[in-house]
Amino acid sequence: MKKGLPYNLILLFLSCHLLVFNQGRDTTIIFNPMIDDITLRIPPLQDLIDSAMIHSYQIIGSDAKISMNKYEIKSARRDWLRNLYFDANANSDLWDGLTNNSTNQGDNSSILTYQDNYRLIVGVSIRMPMVDLWDLHNRVKTATKRLEMSIAERENQKLELRKEIILRYNQLVINQRILKIANENQTYTSLQKDMGEKEFLNGQTTLYELARINEMQRKAVTDFELARIEFYNAYMILQEIVGIKFNVINKIE
16 A cells, blocks of 8 residues: 555654653663563553554555545446447548539630538447446445445454554553562562571471472562563564554563
8 A cells, every 4th residue: 555645744743752752761771670660661552552553454455445445436437438439530522623613704604613522420329238327326336335334344443453552551561560579579489488498407497398488489480480471472562563663672681
């Protein structure tokens, strides 16, 4: 699909909006998902939705289909012209090139005349089957309904895309909160493990208790790794859908 002036204007508007959004923010500071708030480092939700609408290949395809349906309506309205024929024929004939005409002067004089005669034949004819004539209105209405269906389909796609961006955005926020909790829990269980090992060496705790603490610490590490990858996946997927590179993180250490 050819991206015309409206497309470029929307991109320019979003670029300016994102520039204003980033003003006053120190983009040189490395984003720490364990401390910082991701919502303060990526564009607002509405900007993400607008960008996704522009970059969605599904909606771009629907726009092309709508344009095609409009052309079909024009073609249906002009379809009767295929039965209209225009014929033209021009002939140049010489009739009685030399003519002797007698005068009434009584002196036996005569007048010689030379004449060219042209003939132009123009004809317009219509040969249209009655079924085409009666069905013309129905074909136009059918093409119009196809256009209405395409527009409705595109609006539904926009609604579904908007819902998906909202869900993805909120999922990213939730995943960061879970990651923070998992990180705190990992830190806490790591301290518990260190203390448990010291107490076990000093005879202040049993081997069973030490094994239980170690199991808690291993589960905390596993939960943290799962939370880390879930947050990273949510971040990358949202980038792909909206068509914007946030450039906040490259990876989570």
